[in-house]
Amino acid sequence: xxxxxxxxxxxxxxxxxxxxxxxxxxxxxxxxxxxxxxxxxxxxxxxxxxxxxxxxxxxxxxxxxxxxxxxxxxxxxxxxxxxxxxxxxxxxxxxxxxxxxxxxxxxxxxxxxxxx
Amino acid sequence: xxxxxxxxxxxxxxxxxxxxxxxxxxxxxxxxxxxxxxxxxxxxxxxxxxxxxxxxxxxxxxxxxxxxxxxxxxxxxxxxxxxxxxxxxxxxxxxxxxxxxxxxxxxxxxxxxxxxxxxxxxxxxxxxxxxxxxxxxxxxxxxxxxxxxxxxxxxxxxxxxxxxxxxxxxxxxxxxxxxxxxxxxxxxxxxxxxxxxxxxxxxxxxxxxxxxxxxxxxxxxxxxxxxxxxxxxxxxxxxxxxxxxxxxxxxxxxxxxxxxxxxxxxxxxxxxxxxxxxxxxxxxxxxxxxxxxxxxxxxxxxxxxxxxxxxxxxxxxxxxxxxxxxxxxxxxxxxxxxxxxxxxxxxxxxxxxxxxxxxxxxxxxxxxxxxxxxxxxxxxxxxxxxxxxxxxxxxxxxxxxxxxxxxxxxxxxxxxxxxxxxxxxxxxxxxxxxxxxxxxxxxxxxxxxxxxxxxxxxxxxxxxxxxxxxxxxxxxxxxxxxxxxxxxxxxxxxxxxxxxxxxxxxxxxxxxxxxxxxxxxxxxxxxxxxxxxxxxxxxxxxxxxxxxxxxxxxxxxxxxxxxxxxxxxxxxxxxxxxxxxxxxxxxxxxxxxxxxxxxxxxxxxxxxxxxxxxxxxxxxxxxxxxxxxxxxxxxxxxxxxxxxxxxxxxxxxxxxxxxxxxxxxxxxxxxxxxxxxxxxxxxxxxxxxxxxxxxxxxxxxxxxxxxxxxxxxxxxxxxxxxxxxxxxxxxxxxxxxxxxxxxxxxxxxxxxxxxxxxxxxxxxxxxxxxxxxxxxxxxxxxxxxxxxxxxxxxxxxxxxx
Numbered sequence: 001x002x003x004x005x006x007x008x009x010x011x012x013x014x015x016x017x018x019x020x021x022x023x024x025x026x027x028x029x030x031x032x033x034x035x036x037x038x039x040x041x042x043x044x045x046x047x048x049x050x051x052x053x054x055x056x057x058x059x060x061x062x063x064x065x066x067x068x069x070x071x072x073x074x075x076x077x078x079x080x081x082x083x084x085x086x087x088x089x090x091x092x093x094x095x096x097x098x099x100x101x102x103x104x105x106x107x108x109x110x111x112x113x114x115x116x
Numbered sequence: 117x118x119x120x121x122x123x124x125x126x127x128x129x130x131x132x133x134x135x136x137x138x139x140x141x142x143x144x145x146x147x148x149x150x151x152x153x154x155x156x157x158x159x160x161x162x163x164x165x166x167x168x169x170x171x172x173x174x175x176x177x178x179x180x181x182x183x184x185x186x187x188x189x190x191x192x193x194x195x196x197x198x199x200x201x202x203x204x205x206x207x208x209x210x211x212x213x214x215x216x217x218x219x220x221x222x223x224x225x226x227x228x229x230x231x232x233x234x235x236x237x238x239x240x241x242x243x244x245x246x247x248x249x250x251x252x253x254x255x256x257x258x259x260x261x262x263x264x265x266x267x268x269x270x271x272x273x274x275x276x277x278x279x280x281x282x283x284x285x286x287x288x289x290x291x292x293x294x295x296x297x298x299x300x301x302x303x304x305x306x307x308x309x310x311x312x313x314x315x316x317x318x319x320x321x322x323x324x325x326x327x328x329x330x331x332x333x334x335x336x337x338x339x340x341x342x343x344x345x346x347x348x349x350x351x352x353x354x355x356x357x358x359x360x361x362x363x364x365x366x367x368x369x370x371x372x373x374x375x376x377x378x379x380x381x382x383x384x385x386x387x388x389x390x391x392x393x394x395x396x397x398x399x400x401x402x403x404x405x406x407x408x409x410x411x412x413x414x415x416x417x418x419x420x421x422x423x424x425x426x427x428x429x430x431x432x433x434x435x436x437x438x439x440x441x442x443x444x445x446x447x448x449x450x451x452x453x454x455x456x457x458x459x460x461x462x463x464x465x466x467x468x469x470x471x472x473x474x475x476x477x478x479x480x481x482x483x484x485x486x487x488x489x490x491x492x493x494x495x496x497x498x499x500x501x502x503x504x505x506x507x508x509x510x511x512x513x514x515x516x517x518x519x520x521x522x523x524x525x526x527x528x529x530x531x532x533x534x535x536x537x538x539x540x541x542x543x544x545x546x547x548x549x550x551x552x553x554x555x556x557x558x559x560x561x562x563x564x565x566x567x568x569x570x571x572x573x574x575x576x577x578x579x580x581x582x583x584x585x586x587x588x589x590x591x592x593x594x595x596x597x598x599x600x601x602x603x604x605x606x607x608x609x610x611x612x613x614x615x616x617x618x619x620x621x622x623x624x625x626x627x628x629x630x631x632x633x634x635x636x637x638x639x640x641x642x643x644x645x646x647x648x649x650x651x652x653x654x655x656x657x658x659x660x661x662x663x664x665x666x667x668x669x670x671x672x673x674x675x676x677x678x679x680x681x682x683x684x685x686x687x688x689x690x691x692x693x694x695x696x697x698x699x700x701x702x703x704x705x706x707x708x709x710x711x712x713x714x715x716x717x718x719x720x721x722x723x724x725x726x727x728x729x730x731x732x733x734x735x736x737x738x739x740x741x742x743x744x745x746x747x748x749x750x751x752x753x754x755x756x757x758x759x760x761x762x763x764x765x766x767x768x769x770x771x772x773x774x775x776x777x778x779x780x781x782x783x784x785x786x787x788x789x790x791x792x793x794x795x796x797x798x799x800x801x802x803x804x805x806x807x808x809x810x811x812x813x814x815x816x817x818x819x820x821x822x823x824x825x826x827x828x829x830x831x832x833x834x835x836x837x838x839x840x841x842x843x844x845x846x847x848x849x850x851x852x853x854x855x856x857x858x859x860x861x862x863x864x865x866x867x868x869x870x871x872x873x874x875x876x877x878x879x880x881x882x883x884x885x886x887x888x889x890x891x892x893x894x895x896x897x898x899x900x901x902x903x904x905x906x907x908x909x910x911x912x913x914x915x916x917x
Contacts, residue, residue, distance in 0.1 A: 010917045015910060019658035020665070023722075024915040033915070037632060050258070054674040057662040059635045066635035068662040068670060070258060073635075084251070 007095055007102035016041070016101060021056030021065070026106050031092060032056035033101065034076055036063055041094045042076040043103045049087035118146045121418070122207055122217035124197040124362065126151025128160055129391030129407035130223030131179055132535075136415030138187055144419060147189045148215055150207065152196040155247055156180050161404055161534065163250045164271075164436050167278030173247060197224075200366040202384055219386055219418060222374060224359035226392040226402065230352045231266065235328030241350045244275045253351065257282035260348035264288075264337055266325055268295040270435060272353030273308075276317055277437045279351070281821075287318045287345050289325060289337065299433050299444035303460065304467050304483040311440045311465065320345060358393045358400050373400035378425030380414040390414055396426060403431055404534050412536070432493050432533055434486070438822050443489030446496050447471050447479035454478060475503050490573065494529045522573075522580040531577065532563035532570045539577060546581045554578065596854070597636035599628040604854040608644050617652070619645060619659060639664075640855035643742070643778055647850050650891040657908075663740035666911065667898045668725055671718065676725050678717040680734035681775070684749040684767035684787075685713030691734065698731045710739065712746040712784065725912050729899040736898040738775065742855075744783045744846075747771040748796065752789030752806065759789035761806035766835050767795075770804070773839050774846055776895040777888065780853030780862070783846070784819075798826045801859040802845060804838055807831070811838050815845060815871065816863030824860040827868045829875060841875060844884035848874055850891075851884075 010024055016035045023046055024031040030046035032055040042063070046056050053069035060066075063077050073082040074089060081087040093104035121137075123130050126149050134147060151157070155177070162176040184191045195209040200220065207215045228243020230236050240256065242249050256263075257279060265276040268290030276286045288295075294305035295312075309319060324340040328350060336346040358373035369375040369383040373395035380388045380396070391407045392400065401407060406429035416423035432445030450456050450471055457470040466484025470477055470492065477496040482489050495502065525531075527540030545551060545560045554575050558564045564571045579586040595601040602610070607626065616622045619641040623631055633641065642659035663669045668676035680695070695715055699707050705719035714737050720728055729736075739745060749767030753759035767787040774785070786797030787804040797803030799819035803826050805812040810833040814826035829845075832838055848871065853862045863871055874880050902908045 008917050011915050017658070017907065017911075020911060022915060024917065026917060051672070054670070057666070057670060057674075059638055059661065060658065061632040061634055061638065062630060069672065071635055 007093065007104040008106055010101045010103050013041070013096050013099050013101050019060040021058065021060065023054065023056040024103065029107050030054075031103060031106070032065070033094075033103070034060055034065065036060065036076070041096055041101055043092035043094045044074070044076055044079055045090040047089070048072055048074070049081060049089055050085065055089075118144060119218040120216060121145035121147050121219045121221070122215050123147070123149045123221045123223055124200075124207060125149075125221075125223035125225060125391070125393075126153065126157050126191070126193065127223060127225045127391065128157065128178065128404060129225065129411055130221065131157040132408050133221065133223065133390050133411030133414055134187075134189065135179075136411050137418055140415055140419040140421060142187075145219075147187075148192065148217075149184070149189055150192045150195055150197050150209060150215065152194060153246060153248075154194045156183070156191075156193075158247065160245070163244070163247070164274035164278055167244075167250055167253060167275065168281045168436075169278075173250075197362060200362060200387070202366055202387070205386070217386075220388070221414070222363055222382070222387065222389040222393060223391045224362065224393045226356040226358045226373075226400075228352055229355040229357045231325055231354060233325055233327055235330060235334065236352075238328055238330045238334045239332055240330070240334035240348060241328060241352065243352050244271055245356075253279065253349065254282060256349045257284050261285055262287075262347040263349040263351065264345055264347040265351045265353055266337070267353035267355070268292075268319070268321075269298060269353060269355075270296060270433060272351070273312065273317075273440075274436050275351050275353055277312075277315070279349070280316060284349070285318075287320055287347070288312075289320045289323050289339075289345070291322065291324055293322050295319075296435075296442075296444075299448065299481075300442065300483075301448055301469065301481055303458075304442065304444075304469070304481050307465055307467055307483050308435075308440055308442060312437070315439060356392060356402050358395070360393055363387075363389065363393075371395050371398070378413075378427065379417045379423070380410055380426060381417075388414055388418075397428055399428065401429065401431070403433060405429060405536060406431065408534075408536050430497055432480075432489070434489070434533075441482075441484060441486045443480065443482040443486040443493070445480045445489070445493040446477070448481060472502065475501050477502060490529070490531065490533070490570075491525070493533075494526075497530075522576045531573050532561075534570075535562040537561050537563035542574060542577050543581050546578060552578070552582065552585070596640060597634055599623070599630050599634055599637050600626060602626060604640075604644075607641075608648070611644060611648055617645070617649065619656060633659075635661075643780065643855045646778060647891070650894045657911075664742070666722075666725070667736055667740065667902055668720070669740045673719075675719045675721055677739065678720050678725065678728050678732070679710060679714050679737040679739035680732055681737040681771075682714045682746075683771045684747055684764050686764070686768065687715070694732060694734075698728055701731070702728055704728075712737075712739065713748055714739065714746060722912050723914055726903055726909050730903055735900075738898065741778070741898075742781050743776060743778050744771065744774045744785065746784060747774075748784070748786040748800070750787075750789045750794040752787075756789055758792060759806070760808050761789060761811065763787045763789035763795070763804070763806050766804065766806070766811075766838060769835065770839065770842055773892075774842060776897065777846070777850075777892050779846060779850055780855050781858045783849075783859065785842070799823060800826065802842055809833070811835070813838065813841060816859050816868070818858055818860035820858075822860070824864075827863065827871075829872060840881060840885050843888040844875055844881040845871075847884040847888035847891075850888070 016022055018035045018037055022033045024033050031043050032046040034042045046054055048055055048067040050072050051069050053067040055065050057068045058065040064073050066073055072085045079089040079091040095102040157178050159176045159178050165171045195211050197207050198210050199208040205217055228245040242252055263279045263284045264287045265272045266289045268288050276288050279286050294302050295309050325337055326340050327338040328334055329336055334350050336344050338344045360370045360374050363374040364370040373393050374389040376382055376389050376394045376396055380390050382389055390410045409429055410426050413423050413426040430446050435442050454471045454473045459468045469481040471479035476499050480492045525539050529539050531539050541561055542563055551557050557574055564574045596604050610626055622641055623633055638659040639661055642656050646653045657665050670676055699717055702724050704717045708716050710716045747767040747770045749764045752763030753761055754764055783801040785802045786795040786800040788795035788797045789806050799817040803814035810831050812831045813829040815829050817826035818824045849859055
């Protein structure tokens, strides 16, 4: 499939529990992967712009995650930090194909990618 | 046609004056208010509690946007008045709006005075005056460590305490040898300084700031004596400067502030000034009570009511810092004509000074025990002859009752000094409007709406007025989170009544703003539901904060701590060796004895956490949970020559009986073998002091953020009774506590006597204890449960595709 060439296969969807984040490490890039309660999958940078809090460990509500360090609220769709705080984090494209989660736009993608 | 009344300013004094006018005559004026802050008017006094983390910005709004609308007040917010044209009777704003007036009130308040030393304009230098200032300070505290507050007055000390609460290390710089010299004498100031130092506040006394240095952002302060202090934030609290420029430009008489007569009228008869921007008989006031008194006079005058005019105010102040209770009113320093009654109790750290001139009280300084402050200040303001009082009865209420004696307070006595609300007004409002809670009284009368210090008095008056109908548990009434206006009690009652089974169902049925909830209500609902349905409700890991979900405290770098259970602080050589071996194998960076008498492994990598548990083969110490953390114990009669009972054995048993079960917040307990109290049990959530004839039980103590000494419950004869009462107590807390509320504030909220009463009733005890025991059967030791569950083990893995 063409999409697998651009995206990296990460894990089985069934192992990604709703509303409990999963840290994905590719090279020195750390990505927080989430399955929302509506079933959609989102991937964002795993570093809160505030103090590098690991967002994969945060409480997920709708399409937002609350950073476990200081409770910043961040949109998993746009990457935007919600008021009263400010900032933005990187978001990654995701896809679910044949029961597997794929992430696109990773820096190390080319190096690591193989036709798994 | 109604006349046009324009107010420049949208602060506390101004808005209060408008309220007073509306209360007298709603039709008389067409009102416009011009305010440059982008908020409806809010209670500036409460910025200190906001900074101290005790309340929120939302809660300090006095009149929200609806108030302006429903009172037909035209508000120009985010607009600044830049010119008053007295000839054409118009005000012009920075946006070019021209507002004509018939009567104009200037209520521009004042600004923080920033010392004009070099570097005062660096980033990180701020006054403490507005919501913006407070937000900036809160933000700074998230990123930086060191703060300096310049000025050891009321505001400076409150700011310093607030910044400490936000995790900053704070130095207070003061020009004079004593703190709060406007309100305290040397003796009281010294006690205050000692107490604040004990809280960790640092002082640089008799230092004159000559320079603020830094490269873009402030890095430190230099003083006249050549010394310096490093910091990332400077808060200027050296005084205020009345905002009088507009009036001066318009040609009105301005001294230190805008000069007014007893009717608050400036030198232009159709222009008035109230509040901190006004100077009356040579004094510009900076406290809230006089500003309200001025507003009342002006409201009377503008609505054509007879008024005696404003005659100046005698001031009283209190400091909003926990653990430093002080009251100051009237004169502070003795002179040739005054006599002083001084009582100093160095043991209790309290100090009382009453200055008397010609048999009348002219000054009151209280430190430590301030319960007499309101009463003495009332005698002072009335100018009562105190000949009939003995000096002892001036200091102590007859009968030696240390509680609030509400009945003895006369109706015209002021209860809320900030808003000038008398006891009579409060009682009248309760009876006329059928009020039952503090918040309702606050909404109707404004009592307790500013600094909040009189809340206890207001509640006592409520209790006295309502008698049996007073419900202590109903007194707190704020929504449990931003998603709902329902309180904890309302939510829990609805879950019970409607038989709600899941957090999502609860949020939908109760109309939460977000169906998914937020980081505040998610864990709370999870707790309430499991507390109410221990058998059927399955704990929702996704609603747990990371530390509880992962059964370990996440450290700031994303690693975790592993702290195994050590009942009563005991361990064995085998366990110690194993802990050492595991720590070595996993390169644990820090091994430390924790504050709760256990051994903690800190900095364990997330992926190693389950393996570390597995190899330790020990139970979880629940050091991350809202449940029993530990029972601190001394060795007691097993080893100690003073030990009266087996405190260690009891401590271990207590820990085993209570552990694992979720509670609204963490709990710490202690058992000590004799009244020497080596296990420090009097600041625990539940404490046991062993004595020759049994066990003294204590509850509701706290040794953390806000220290609270335990209240005594009862003395029992056997260990079994201790365990039974402990279970009943924990269950009572489980069933009535607000999620996130420790037992100390819970006891304060519900009332010590209520707790005693509930735990004095055998039927209650039996019911509570059995519900607790039932709940406990639904809990399994956390680490072994997690290790057995593949899905939960996977929460610790990291995907590396």
